[in-house]
Amino acid sequence: MTKTDLTMNHAFVLPNSGHKFDAKASKMGMWLFLYTELLLFGGLFIVYMAYRYLNQNAFLLASFELNVWMGTINTIVLLTSSLTIAMSITALQKGDTRLSIILAFSTILAALVFLVIKYFEWGAKFEHGLFPGMDHYNSLPYGERLYFYLYFFMTGLHALHVIVGGIFIGVVIRLIRKGRINKNRISLLENSGLYWHLVDVIWIYLFPLFYLIH
Amino acid sequence: MTVAALPQTNFFQIKKGIFSWLFTLDHKRIGLMYLYSVGLFFLVAAGLGVAMRLELLNPGRDIMSPQTYNQVFTLHGVIMIFLFIIPSIPAVFGNFFLPLMLGTDDVAFPKINLLSYWLYVLGALFALSTLMYGSGPADTGWTFYAPYSVKTGTNVTMAVLAAFILGFSSILTGLNFIVTIHRLRTPGMGFNQMPLFAWSLYATSWIQLLATPVIGITLLMIVAERVFGIGLFDPAIGGDPILYQHLFWIYSHPAVYIMALPAMGIVSEIIPTFAQRTIFGYKAIAYSSMAIAFVGYFVWGHHMFTSGMSGPAAIIFSILTFFVAIPTAIKVFNWVATLYKGSINIQVPLLFALAFIFNFMIGGLTGLVLGAVAADIHVHDTYFVVGHFHYVMFGGAGFAFFGALHYWFPKIWGRMYNMRMANIAFTILFIGFNMLYFPMLILGLEGMPRRYYDYLPEFHTLNVVSTVGSWVLATGLLLMIGNLIAGYLKGKAASANPWNGITLEWQTSSPPPLHNFDKMPELTKGGPYNFPNAKSTHKK
Numbered sequence: 001m002t003k004t005d006l007t008m009n010h011a012f013v014l015p016n017s018g019h020k021f022d023a024k025a026s027k028m029g030m031w032l033f034l035y036t037e038l039l040l041f042g043g044l045f046i047v048y049m050a051y052r053y054l055n056q057n058a059f060l061l062a063s064f065e066l067n068v069w070m071g072t073i074n075t076i077v078l079l080t081s082s083l084t085i086a087m088s089i090t091a092l093q094k095g096d097t098r099l100s101i102i103l104a105f106s107t108i109l110a111a112l113v114f115l116v117i118k119y120f121e122w123g124a125k126f127e128h129g130l131f132p133g134m135d136h137y138n139s140l141p142y143g144e145r146l147y148f149y150l151y152f153f154m155t156g157l158h159a160l161h162v163i164v165g166g167i168f169i170g171v172v173i174r175l176i177r178k179g180r181i182n183k184n185r186i187s188l189l190e191n192s193g194l195y196w197h198l199v200d201v202i203w204i205y206l207f208p209l210f211y212l213i214h
Numbered sequence: 215m216t217v218a219a220l221p222q223t224n225f226f227q228i229k230k231g232i233f234s235w236l237f238t239l240d241h242k243r244i245g246l247m248y249l250y251s252v253g254l255f256f257l258v259a260a261g262l263g264v265a266m267r268l269e270l271l272n273p274g275r276d277i278m279s280p281q282t283y284n285q286v287f288t289l290h291g292v293i294m295i296f297l298f299i300i301p302s303i304p305a306v307f308g309n310f311f312l313p314l315m316l317g318t319d320d321v322a323f324p325k326i327n328l329l330s331y332w333l334y335v336l337g338a339l340f341a342l343s344t345l346m347y348g349s350g351p352a353d354t355g356w357t358f359y360a361p362y363s364v365k366t367g368t369n370v371t372m373a374v375l376a377a378f379i380l381g382f383s384s385i386l387t388g389l390n391f392i393v394t395i396h397r398l399r400t401p402g403m404g405f406n407q408m409p410l411f412a413w414s415l416y417a418t419s420w421i422q423l424l425a426t427p428v429i430g431i432t433l434l435m436i437v438a439e440r441v442f443g444i445g446l447f448d449p450a451i452g453g454d455p456i457l458y459q460h461l462f463w464i465y466s467h468p469a470v471y472i473m474a475l476p477a478m479g480i481v482s483e484i485i486p487t488f489a490q491r492t493i494f495g496y497k498a499i500a501y502s503s504m505a506i507a508f509v510g511y512f513v514w515g516h517h518m519f520t521s522g523m524s525g526p527a528a529i530i531f532s533i534l535t536f537f538v539a540i541p542t543a544i545k546v547f548n549w550v551a552t553l554y555k556g557s558i559n560i561q562v563p564l565l566f567a568l569a570f571i572f573n574f575m576i577g578g579l580t581g582l583v584l585g586a587v588a589a590d591i592h593v594h595d596t597y598f599v600v601g602h603f604h605y606v607m608f609g610g611a612g613f614a615f616f617g618a619l620h621y622w623f624p625k626i627w628g629r630m631y632n633m634r635m636a637n638i639a640f641t642i643l644f645i646g647f648n649m650l651y652f653p654m655l656i657l658g659l660e661g662m663p664r665r666y667y668d669y670l671p672e673f674h675t676l677n678v679v680s681t682v683g684s685w686v687l688a689t690g691l692l693l694m695i696g697n698l699i700a701g702y703l704k705g706k707a708a709s710a711n712p713w714n715g716i717t718l719e720w721q722t723s724s725p726p727p728l729h730n731f732d733k734m735p736e737l738t739k740g741g742p743y744n745f746p747n748a749k750s751t752h753k754k
Contacts, residue, residue: 012732016398018241018313018320025322025397032389036427043431043461047446050457132442142445142452149444153435 023187030191034198037161041202044154048209051146058143063210065130066151070121071211074114075203081110082200085169085193095183097176104173104189107196111166118159122152151210158202165199168192224628224725239324240728244331245310246626251334252302253695259293260691262286267650267684273671283667284353285368289345291356292373296380297338299611300469303476304422305334305387307618308415310626312391314719314726315409317400317735322393326386333383340376344369355665357466360447360458364439371440374433381426381433384472388422391415400718402737409717409742410499414479417503421468421475421510429465432458459521463514471510473607474574475503477614478545481567484621485549486743487715488564489556493743495548502541509537516585520594528587535585542578546571561713562636566617569644573609577602580655595665598658604651616643616694623698624708628724631701639697643690649683717742 013020052059088103129136130148137145172192175181181188225242235243266286269276278286309327313320321327344351352373354363363370395416399408408416435446436458445451447458486493493499515523515531523531549571558564580602583589593599624630653676658664662673669677711720718735719726738744 013729014317014319014400014731014734016316016318016400017729018318018322018324018394018398019239022322022397025393028396029323029326029389029393032392032423036385036389036423039424039427040431043428043435043464046461047435047457050454054454132444145444146446149438149442149446153438 021185023185026187027190027194030194034194037198037202041154041157041205044150044157045205045209048150048154051143051150055143055146058141059147060214062140062144062147062151063213065125065128065148066211067121067124068211070117071207074117075207077110077114077117078200078203081107081114082197084110085196089186089190089193092176092181092183092186092189097182100189101173101176104169104176104192108166108169108173111162111169114162115159118155125152154206155210158199158206161199161202165192165196168195223727224723225728226725228728237328239320239328241309241313241320241324241327242626242726242730244327245306245308247331248301248305248309248334251338252298252306255293255297255338256302257695259290259298260688262290262293264684264688266290267681269667270669270677271681272677273669273674275667278667280667281353284355284665285351287665288353288355288373289351292341292352292377294607295356295469296377297334297341299473299607300380300384301334301387302473302615303480303611303618304391304415304418304472305330305384306615307411307480307622308387308391308418308476311622311719312394312412312415313398314722314730315412315717316395316398317403317718317731317737318394318398319729319731321390322397323390327390330383330386330390333379333386337376337379337383340372340379344372344376357462358433358436359462360436360439360455361449361453363436364443364448371437374436378430378433381430384422385426388419388426391419392423395419400735400737406497406500407737407742408500410482410493410496410503411476411479413500414475414482414503417507418472418475418479421472421507425465425468425472425511428461429469432461432465435461456518456521456523459518460514463517464511467514467517468507468510470606471506473611475506477570477611478503480614480618480621481549481570482545483715483717484563484567484617485552486745487621487713487717488559488561488567489553490559490714490745491552491556491743492741492745493548494551494554495544496741496743498544499548502544505541506538509534509541513538513585516590519587519590532585532587536582539578539582546575559713562633562640563617563621563713565637565640565644566613566620569640570610570613570617573605573613573647576652576655577605577607577610580605593658595663596658597654597662597664600664601651601654601658604654609647609651613647619698621713622719623701624712625719625724625726627702627705628708629701629705630708630712631697631705635693635697635700639690639694641690642686643694646683646685646687646690650680650687651683653677653680653683716745 084103085107088100088107091097091103092100125131125148126134131137131152132145132149137148140148169192172181172189175188225240229238235247238244265277266283269278269283309321348369349367350369352358352363352368352370353366354368354370358370358374358377363374395408395412399405405413438444439446439448445453447453447455449455482493482499513531513535515527516535519528519531549567580598584593584599584602620631620636657673657676657680660673662669708724710722710724713720716738718737721735722731738746
């Protein structure tokens with residue numbers, strides 16, 4: 001049942017009805033949800049901080065295993081995708097539906113590029129037996145194992161968010177095509193953009209924590 | 215439907231059949247579905263509690279093995295905390311009455327509201343599935359402390375995933391309420407004209423939103439630990455179990471206020487209505503909810519005084535804990551001041567509210583004993599702790615829940631329960647409650663540790679008193695529930711406003727129509743509790 005169905009056939013409707021579309025409420029809800037996402041990763045950042053402090057040398061040694069180049073390229077890819085989704089929102093605000101869809105689509109494309117690069121990165125770690133439970137992993141000292149565990153946990157959870165964000169934008173593109181999202185009713189596209197920026201921002205923190213700190 | 219004889223179409227009659235409930239977007243129906251689910255789990259967990267008391271009737275083994283006892287108290291805790299108390303007042307009465315009190319027709323996101331109920335059911339199914347396979351339900355206690363939770367062979371993974379899903383459900387409810395309060399107040403109702411129940415839900419929702427994700431990720435780490443055996447929290451390999459406790463209590467202490475704050479909101483509604491008098495210190499009560507929510511974030515360390523913590527940290531956490539007492543006391547003083555010179559109408563809801571104050575004071579003051587480092591070292595992990603949190607959770611939040619049920623019963627179902635019976639049930643419940651839990655405080659001071667199926671012979675007498683108390687309590691509960699069901703089935707029709715309340719939910723018919731109001735609700739001049747006929751001795 002859609003919101004409009006519920007208010008139909010009913011004589012009196014309150015001015016502040018919960019069944020009426022409210023762009024501000026929708027955006028506020030998205031921001032609140034983003035807070036929860038930040039705190040979800042926040043728990044992991046605390047764990048990272050505590051164990052990095054306790055195992056400084058091991059974390060440093062283990063971090064040399066990561067490929068800084070791939071990380072850098074991925075950072076650039078994600079930043080670009082944030083740009084395209086922001087441009088997509090502006091395009092729709094100005095009424096250019098076609099451009100908006102193309103730009104949103106290029107964000108999904110960037111998400112796919114990110115995941116492919118991630119796949120090769122993870123694949124290399126698997127080849128070296130660095131995934132938790134593998135032989136080489138088990139032979140490492142405790143601190144280095146923790147590093148790789150956190151690496152897989154945190155970048156894995158982030159990759160999951162990339163996938164979810166990509167699907168979200170995909171749904172939004174479909175709705176733009178159908179005209180359900182348009183110039184006057186843009187908040188779902190904006191929300192997908194907000195979510196995508198969150199994915200981006202979390203990566204901006206993950207990247208230095210794992211790849212750059214020496 | 216049993217309420218068919220009413221003159222106008224209410225939300226029960228508009229559509230029928232099981233699917234009209236399962237797929238409803240109506241906040242009232244979602245609230246009621248929560249009520250039935252939450253009530254069911256309460257009865258299950260209360261039954262487990264009675265079984266535990268039965269085991270503790272005599273020293274030594276009575277009816278269950280030590281391992282079964284471990285699983286029973288874990289299940290009792292998990293169900294009571296995650297499936298009953300956390301969702302109880304916000305998800306049942308918050309859902310049903312927040313939009314009514316704000317003068318709107320639903321929450322801001324009706325679909326997300328339904329999603330949160332489905333997630334609740336899914337989480338409940340996960341939790342119950344632990345009974346069915348493998349070596350049975352978790353035996354870790356509801357806190358899932360590492361490293362034991364990582365090593366035990368019982369179905370911890372499933373129980374932990376259940377808590378994760380339930381947390382997500384709780385986040386969505388909180389998110390929905392915050393946006394509802396910001397966006398859907400009736401024209402003319404500012405934040406400071408909101409009923410205090412809405413204020414308490416507002417504070418609660420922020421805690422749900424900002425604390426729950428932390429336990430979510432922590433529980434996922436426990437799952438990963440069990441699957442991959444990393445040693446994140448296992449000291450045998452170098453991990454840090456204290457870190458787990460920190461992460462766990464960063465959520466779980468604020469969660470205590472998720473349970474307590476809405477209960478305080480209920481009391482703040484009941485007292486002015488039955489005193490027929492403006493609430494004393496409206497703003498003090500409203501803002502103290504926010505203060506409790508805020509300070510509640512910084513006190514988690516008081517659960518860990520004996521776990522290994524530096525002296526300064528312990529002292530700081532202890533002092534911060536004392537700070538919680540200030541806003542709490544502000545509320546109690548204001549409630550009592552509201553009663554002063556009011557025209558008090560002693561009815562069951564008021565009795566529950568007064569019982570809340572009585573029980574919560576015992577719970578709160580014993581909480582100060584536990585919050586003081588020196589005293590806590592002695593009573594940590596004894597029955598004193600068990601007594602304390604049951605006074606807060608059951609004597610406080612539980613009694614407020616029952617009070618709300620009696621207070622809003624005529625509004626929800628349009629019928630009235632038997633008053634005499636309700637009074638009797640309340641009295642038995644209150645006596646049973648104190649008989650069950652007060653001996654625990656003494657037992658704890660004498661040194662009886664918690665979470666054992668057995669105890670030393672010198673603790674026998676008080677344990678017998680406590681177990682008999684559990685039977686009295688159970689009798690009171692069954693009487694109360696029976697009376698309410700009888701009222702629901704064949705109680706007298708209730709008027710739209712049987713208690714002469716003046717918050718907006720009393721301006722619509724009982725039960726309310728689908729869209730809550732058939733005409734614009736009118737705000738009371740001069741604040742939500744400005745009773746027109748009362749002789750107010752305090753002017754704002």
